[in-house]
Amino acid sequence: MKKNENEIENDTLGAIGIGAMIVFIALVLVAAVASAVIIQTGEKLQQNAQQTGSDTQREISGKISINTVIIHTDDDYMLLFESSPGSDVIQTNQINWQMTCDDGAYNYLSDDFLGTFDADDHAAMAVITEIMPGESYGLVLDAAPAVATDCSAGNLGVNGEVTFWIHVNGGGSTYERLYISDATAGSLVI
Template identity: 40%
Template sequence: MENKNNSQKEDTVAAIGIGAMIVFIALILVAAVAAAVIIQTAEKLQQNAQKTGDDTAKQSTSRFMVNAGSEDAANDYMLFVKLAPGSTAVADTDVVVQLYCGTQSDTVDSNNHVFYDMDDVNGAAQATVSPGAGYAFVVTPNNCGAGTVTMWIHIEGSGSTYQVLEVSGTAGQPII
């Protein structure tokens, strides 16, 4: 008698290979999506950092550094200033000074202050403030007298300088 085996054997090796290939392709797709999200996030962060850096450089360079100051006989504030390193030239019409003293405040525009080049023995008024040179900056307050005066020097479209002045009301006394 002859034995015949009519049962079929199932071949599971190919099914396991196809399943592994599907999992591998899925992992590649997930990795590609994750990489795209990471690249987009990094690009957005770089753009924000660049804008912040540009804004910070603009704010920190084009501003005044106040080196000293005193009150003159007319009760004007004589301040010795320079532009911060890296600044560009500034027209005196682009400068606005704000003074706060107690409950009083002054906004002094370019008509109420004059720049004098410290090296100019004739005291000739300067229309442009250049980097690297020192200037005597005269501010004539309208409402402020003796006491603590908070001063802001703003450069239009650029930075600002904050300075607290201690005004005694006596000519020649330091106020910074």
Template identity: 40%
Template sequence: MMTNNIEDDQGSIGIGAMIVFIALILVAAVASAVIIQTAETLQQNAQSVGDDTQEEIAGKVQLHGAFYAAAGDDVHLIFSLAPGSGTILTTAIKFQVYCNDDTNVFVQDAGDFDDEDILTLDGGTTLTAGTAGNSVSAGVKYYISVTLVNCALDDVQTGWAASLHDGSIILNMHVDGGGSTMEILDASGTLNEGDSVL
């Protein structure tokens, strides 16, 4: 008697399909893990950048006015903190001033806002220079008279009058751990008590 061998390959097709299916599930799992990890990293970076930006914008001094003082060494500043700022110690607010003097030599002055008395613009509060814990708050305008030794307005104006330079003074104000503000003061022309130099 003869035997007929019938080959049945249906089982091997089923096993192959199952292997492909399992491989697809594994690839999808790895891809989703990578996508989730990337999304978490992007979210953390965005949060960090957002926090840094908030510190830069909120912890910042806004200058509203700068005026000539008759002594020629002082500049009267009207300032406030940027909206959203918290309370900032006066020792944390630094200033740097750069200019060319009456002989066209590049000079600078520096200090912090705790070196001089600070008054609220309405005159209601005085923050005495050098007092520990002095602080300024957002939403209030303040007045300070800053003494400039090397960049005295009279000296810069003299250099301008002699056509040595343009009479500009660069004023930078920095908040420790916060933002910076740069303004250009103008000491050209005739200066009288109370004249704006901003």
């Protein structure tokens, strides 16, 4: 009779293969999660960049640049301005200005840009409803519409200071400080 002896050997190669497959699957899952996070972050950054670009375009496409301000009379300033580079046509009914000053009491003035303008062709003052890109304009600002609110050079005198803003509805704002070094007509305050 023949005797069969079977010896059982431990095969470790199969265990190494299964372990490697588990590690590979884990790496694929980690890579998938990392990819999802990177894609989501990229989409969020792209949305923020678009919003920032839209906000910047909105502010630039409707903003006034101040060229200079001079004392026109004791009660008035002459504002010489143009629309900022890259601006669209701006309707004058969408533009407002504000002044504040301190002559011992806080004074606040505001008004719109509706009025008569001097276009850069130096023709007679005319009613203008649109500020065209690339053109300069002049506007007389009444700085003393009432006794209680007087930011005029005649009231503030030499070394007076006026804070001045121009706001375009749906656009940008412009801010300047007017320093009065000479209160006579024609003197620069910017």
